Amino acid sequence: MNLRTERQQRVRETVADIMELMHGQAPSRELLRKASARLQRLADDSHLFPLADFPPPAPDSGTTSQRYQLSEQPDRQFALYVNTIIPGKTTKPHNHGTWAVIVALSGEELNRIYRRTDDGSQPGRATLEQVDQVVVRPGHPIEFMPDDIHSIHVDGEQTVRHLHFYGRALETLTDRVGFDTDKGTVHNYNSNFMRPTVGSDMPAAQ
Numbered sequence: 315m316n317l318r319t320e321r322q323q324r325v326r327e328t329v330a331d332i333m334e335l336m337h338g339q340a341p342s343r344e345l346l347r348k349a350s351a352r353l354q355r356l357a358d359d360s361h362l363f364p365l366a367d368f369p370p371p372a373p374d375s376g377t378t379s380q381r382y383q384l385s386e387q388p389d390r391q392f393a394l395y396v397n398t399i400i401p402g403k404t405t406k407p408h409n410h411g412t413w414a415v416i417v418a419l420s421g422e423e424l425n426r427i428y429r430r431t432d433d434g435s436q437p438g439r440a441t442l443e444q445v446d447q448v449v450v451r452p453g454h455p456i457e458f459m460p461d462d463i464h465s466i467h468v469d470g471e472q473t474v475r476h477l478h479f480y481g482r483a484l485e486t487l488t489d490r491v492g493f494d495t496d497k498g499t500v501h502n503y504n505s506n507f508m509r510p511t512v513g514s515d516m517p518a519a520q
Contacts, residue, residue, distance in 0.1 A: 317361075317362065317364075317367075318367070318515070320362065321362040321363070321384075321515065322515070322516075324356055324359065324362060325356070325384050325385050325394060325515075326385070328352060328353060328355070328356045328394075329385045329392055329394060331352050332349045332352050332353065332392070332479065333387075333392055335348055335349060335352065336349060341413040341459060341460070341481065343457065343459065346413055346415055346457035346458075346459070347457060349415050349457075349479070350415045350417060350455045350456075350457050353415055353417045353455070353477055353479055354417050354453070354455055356417075356477065357417040357418065357419050357452070357455075357477050360419045360420065360452075360475075363396055363419050363475060363477075365398070365473065365475065367515070368380070368382050368396045368398050368475065368513075368515075369398065370398045370399070370400045370473050371398075371400065377509055378399060378400050378401075378402050378403035378468070379397060379398065379399040379400070379403055379509070380397070380398050380512050380513070381395050381396070381397050381398075381478070381484075381509075381511045381512060381513075382395060382396045382397075382398070382511065382512070382513040382514060382515055383395050383483075383511050383513070383514040383515065383516055384396060384477075384514075384515050384516065385516060386483050386516070390482055390483040390486050391481060391482055391483075392479070392480075392481070393479070393480045393482060393483040393484065394477065394478070394479045394480075395477070395478045395479075395480075395484075395511065396419075396475060396476070396477060396478075396515070397474075397475070397476045397477075397478050398473060398474070398475050399421070399423065399466075399468050399473065399474040399475075399476070400468070400473055400474075401468055401469055401470055401471055401472070401473075402468065402469075403423075403466060403467070403468040403474075404465070404466065404467050404468070405465050405466040405467075405492075405507065406465060406492040406493060406494060406495075406503075406507055407426070407428050407442055407463050407464065407465040407492065407493040407495060408463065408464070408465070408490060408491065408492040408493065408503045408507065409458075409460065409461055409462060409463050409490055409491055409503070410458055410460060410462070410480065410487065410490060411460055411482075411487040411489050411490040412460050412480050412481035412482045412487060413457075413458065413459060413460055413480070413481045414457065414458040414478065414479065414480050414481070415455065415456075415457050415458075415478075415479045416450060416455060416456050416457075416458075416476055416477070416478050416479075417455040417476065417477045417479075418450050418451050418452045418453075418454065418455065418474070418475070418476055419452065419475040419476060419477065420452065420472070420473070420474065420475045421451070421468070421470075421472045421473055421474030421475060422449050422450070422451045422468075422470065422472070422474065423449070423450045423451075423466055423467070423468050423474050423476070424447060424448075424449055424450075424466070424467040424468070424469070425447065425448045425449070425450055425456055425464045425465070425466060425467075426444050426446075426447045426464060426465045426467065427444065427445055427446040427447060427448065427462070427463070427464050428442040428443060428444050428445060428463040428464065428465070428493075429442065429443055429445050429463065430442055430463065431443045438499055438500060438501075439498055439499060439500065440491075440493050440498065440499065440500040441495075441498055442463065442493055442495055450476070460481075463493065484504070484508065484511070485504070485511065487504060488502075488504060489502075490502065490503035490504050490508070491503055492506060492507045
C-alpha cells in the first residue's frame with residue numbers, strides 16, 4: 315500500500331469513528347474532547363502527512379498558510395483539512411460558526427482566547443477581552459464550540475502543520491465573524507479574512 319492510499323484509508327476510518335461518536339448529538343466540550351482524542355491518534359502517525367505532500371505557501375505567494383482538504387461528506391459536513399503554516403502567520407480574532415477540533419502534527423501555534431464584552435446591539439461594533447492563551451503543539455490539541463473566539467500567532471522558525479476538523483466545510487460558513495480589536499469593529503470573516511482551500515487529498519469520485 316502506498317503512502318497516499320494508506321493516508322486516505324486512515325482518514326476514512328478516523329472520520330467514520332468521529333461521525334459515529336457525534337451522531338445525533340449536539341456538540342459539547344466533553345464530546346469535542348473525545349473527538350479530539352480520536353483525531354490525535356491519526357496525528358500521532360505524522361509520517362502520513364509529510365511536508366512534501368502538503369507544502370507551505372511559496373515565498374512570493376503573499377500568504378503564510380495553505381489548507382488542503384482530506385475529507386468532506388456529500389452534505390459538506392465533517393470536513394477535515396491539513397493546514398500548513400509558516401512563521402509570521404497571525405489572524406484577527408474570529409469564531410468558526412461550527413465546532414472545531416485542531417490537532418498538531420508539528421510545530422507550535424499560540425492561540426489567544428477571547429470573550430465578547432459588548433452586548434451586540436451596535437451593528438458592526440464589538441469589544442473583546444482576552445481570557446486565556448493556549449499553545450497548540452503535538453500532543454496538545456484545542457477544541458472550539460461554534461461561538462468561541464480565538465486568534466492565531468506563529469512565531470519562531472518552524473513550519474507548523476495541523477489537522478483541522480470542522481462540523482461543516484469552511485467555505486460554507488457564511489456567517490463567521492472576525493474582530494478588529496484596535497478599531498472595535500466586527501466583519502464577516504470568510505469574505506474579509508479567510509483564503510480558500512488550495513488543494514485536496516480526497517480520492518477521486520468513482
